Structures are given as C-alpha cells and as structure tokens.
Amino acid sequence: MRKVPVSCFIISKNEADRIARTIRSVRPWVDEVVVVDSESTDDTVSVALAEGCRVITQPWLGFGGQKRFAEDQCRNNWVFNVDADEVVTPQLEQEILAVFAAGNPEFIAYGMPLQMVYPGSAKPRPLARDHWYVRLYDRRFVRFRNSRVHDAVVTDNYPIGRLRAPMHHYSMRSFADMKRKLNERTWLLVENSAPGATGSIRLRLLSELPMNFFKYYIVRRHVMGGPKGLRYASIQARYRFLKIYRIWRTGRHKTATAASVSAPA
Known part of the structure; x- marks a missing residue:
C-alpha cells in the first residue's frame, strides 16, 4: 500500500488492551507511528513495539504539553494525532489518502468527526453527533495548545479543511x-x-x-x-x-x- 508522508502520534498510559487496534488502523498507510508513553505499568510499550511503532517514554506533561512533545518527536511536518482509544475507519483512511494524492494538501489542517461507541457495542449509534476535532495538520503552521487541561490544535485564522468520514472513539471500557x-x-x-x-x-x-x-x-x-x-x-x-x-x-x-x-x- 502507498504510504502518505505523515507521522501519526499517539499518547498513551496503560492502554495495552486496546492500543494495538488503534495502531493497526493507521500503520499500513502512514510513514511512521510514534507512541509517547507516560510511564505505563502494563504492557503498553511492548505491544506498541511489537506493532512496529517507535516508542518514547515521557513523564506526563499535561494534555497539551504531552501532545506538543509528541509533535516534536515526529520526522514529518505533516502529523496525525490519534488517541489510544480511537480507531480510524477505512472511509477516513481513504479521505486522507485522497488529500495527499495530488501532492501538497489544499489546507494546512483538517478536522474530522469523532463518533462515540458505547461499551459492548461494535459501532456508533445511528446519526451519531459527538465531536469534531482538528487532528491532521502541518506542524510548521499550527500546533496543540500548551495546556495542562485541554488538548486542542490552535488554528488561528487559517482556513481548515473538513473531512466527512469519522474516527470511532472507544472511550469507555465500561x-x-x-x-x-x-x-x-x-x-x-x-x-x-x-x-x-x-x-x-x-x-x-x-x-x-x-x-x-x-x-x-x-x-x-x-x-x-x-x-x-x-x-x-x-x-x-x-x-x-x-x-x-x-x-x-x-x-x-x-x-x-x-x-x-x-x-x-
């Protein structure tokens, strides 16, 4: 499969039971997957290494700080943030591949919907309307806010592209x-x-x-x-x-x- 010049980064803490599913949804088509782990006490690191990721241990810096640190570890200017409890759908994968198909993307950042999946369910509820986040972007222009509490990309006045296909969010184990x-x-x-x-x-x-x-x-x-x-x-x-x-x-x-x-x- 053709890979896009994008570094996917994931921050983690005790996600051994579900991070492999997240990694497998992006590993075949991005240039690299970087996992920044905040001192997990389970097998998160060994699972990520077994899935072919580059793993860096970094004590917790807060939500925004941890993601800014992860941005700096990536070798590509274009980065894609996916949390360890999220899964990229095949439809979203195809949209992102299309963004890079013609060379340079039209926008410097792209947002996409995140749809919640309830515990014990295989897919989101019908007509799900949960969140919309910027997660794919050129870090030379925009970055995550350096906040202890919030983790949002600051886009200033740049126009933002909108992707229609969602990521699925398995936020709750129960x-x-x-x-x-x-x-x-x-x-x-x-x-x-x-x-x-x-x-x-x-x-x-x-x-x-x-x-x-x-x-x-x-x-x-x-x-x-x-x-x-x-x-x-x-x-x-x-x-x-x-x-x-x-x-x-x-x-x-x-x-x-x-x-x-x-x-x-």
Whole structure:
C-alpha cells in the first residue's frame, strides 16, 4: 500500500488492551507511528513495539504539553494525532489518502468527526453527533495548545479543511470506567478553573444538570442510543453538574468577587 508522508502520534498510559487496534488502523498507510508513553505499568510499550511503532517514554506533561512533545518527536511536518482509544475507519483512511494524492494538501489542517461507541457495542449509534476535532495538520503552521487541561490544535485564522468520514472513539471500557474518568477529569477542571462571580455559579447550580442532559440526549442525539444512550447522557450531565458544585464547595468562585471588591476605583 502507498504510504502518505505523515507521522501519526499517539499518547498513551496503560492502554495495552486496546492500543494495538488503534495502531493497526493507521500503520499500513502512514510513514511512521510514534507512541509517547507516560510511564505505563502494563504492557503498553511492548505491544506498541511489537506493532512496529517507535516508542518514547515521557513523564506526563499535561494534555497539551504531552501532545506538543509528541509533535516534536515526529520526522514529518505533516502529523496525525490519534488517541489510544480511537480507531480510524477505512472511509477516513481513504479521505486522507485522497488529500495527499495530488501532492501538497489544499489546507494546512483538517478536522474530522469523532463518533462515540458505547461499551459492548461494535459501532456508533445511528446519526451519531459527538465531536469534531482538528487532528491532521502541518506542524510548521499550527500546533496543540500548551495546556495542562485541554488538548486542542490552535488554528488561528487559517482556513481548515473538513473531512466527512469519522474516527470511532472507544472511550469507555465500561460505564464504571466512564464514571472514574469523568470524576478524575472533573477534579482536574476544578483545580484549573478560572474564578467566576458568585451569582453566576449559583445560577449554574440550578441549570447545569438539565441543560447538559438536553445537550447530550437531544442535541448530540444519544436518544438514538436506546438505554445506553440514556445512561450515557445522564452520567455526562451529572458530572457536568458536579464540576460546578465542586467549584462552589471549594470556594474557587469567590476569588473573582473578592478581587473586584478590593480593586481601586
């Protein structure tokens, strides 16, 4: 198979049970696969090496920092970020091959949809509408934001190409695993939250749960996922509420109010 001049990079931590599937979805058609592992205690490294990847161990730098480090390890300027719980579909593979078929791509970055796959399911729900991310890009022009919490490519004012075919996202090993990950993520967001006004935080305590349930169940169409979709939307809404509740309980929202009171006129 003809390979495109693209380095695929994957960050990992204890992903031995699923990283091989991710690697196999890209290894045949990209120039190289680089795995940056943050000190896994399972067989992630040996699995990645067995799949023909170049593996680098790097202690955790935060979501954005780890991906920026991985960008620097790639030998090609064009890079493709895939997480260890994602799988590139054959349709997306063909779209990416077409981007490079004529030589230089038209855009300096391309975004694509990510579709959630529930635990125990083989494919996304019908009419899935989850996330859209820039993951294929020329690192000479755009890169991941250096953020401890967020991992998004900063595209500035560059026009972005849009790919239609999705990656499949096997984010949850189980719904219990989903709750564990959301709990950890929520505390991380609380610790890194910007201060907000007391009035707005109280309003969000009332609105966060129903608004997020509507967002996930109706807007993102988890209503099409049956009982699993209902469960997924309910868990997401609960943890979105818990983030606001924990910000309120820890008193982080008071910082902005105190600062505004003490500021000189």
